[in-house]
Amino acid sequence: MNRTYELMFIVRPDMTEEDQEKLVSTLEAAVSSAQGAVKSMEKWGKRRLAYVVRGFHDGLYMLLTVEGNGALIHELERRLRVTEPVIKFLTVRIDEEQKRLNKIKAIRDARRKVSASAPPAEAAPTEAPAASA
Numbered sequence: 001m002n003r004t005y006e007l008m009f010i011v012r013p014d015m016t017e018e019d020q021e022k023l024v025s026t027l028e029a030a031v032s033s034a035q036g037a038v039k040s041m042e043k044w045g046k047r048r049l050a051y052v053v054r055g056f057h058d059g060l061y062m063l064l065t066v067e068g069n070g071a072l073i074h075e076l077e078r079r080l081r082v083t084e085p086v087i088k089f090l091t092v093r094i095d096e097e098q099k100r101l102n103k104i105k106a107i108r109d110a111r112r113k114v115s116a117s118a119p120p121a122e123a124a125p126t127e128a129p130a131a132s133a
Helices: 017-033 070-082 095-117
Strands: 003-011 037-053 056-068 086-093
Touching: 003 037, 003 070, 003 095, 017 037, 017 056, 017 070, 056 070, 056 086, 070 086
Parallel strands: none
Antiparallel strands: 003 056, 003 086, 037 056
């Protein structure tokens, strides 16, 4: 069963652009060999880390969105663990969150249709009843 995952990893700040491309291409090759699909790859650039990790204060952030099974993610995490320039990584399953957001959106759209198609309420008479003396 294919699920959608976000794989955020941080590499050394002194890593060259060529080495970054090589790392990304090896990860994408691993995904395709395991019958998965790479949905997107974003390079967020150099950012300050919240705390010192392996002696680094900065890191190059990369976000890989992957569709595949658990064995694929296990293999990607194994590769990241043994790759020396990678200083941190985190994998998050996002398909359940997407499903929840789509459900909320459908409910909101249904409410908008109901409120838009409902006729406006009749205006109440504004005159006050005459007081008898």
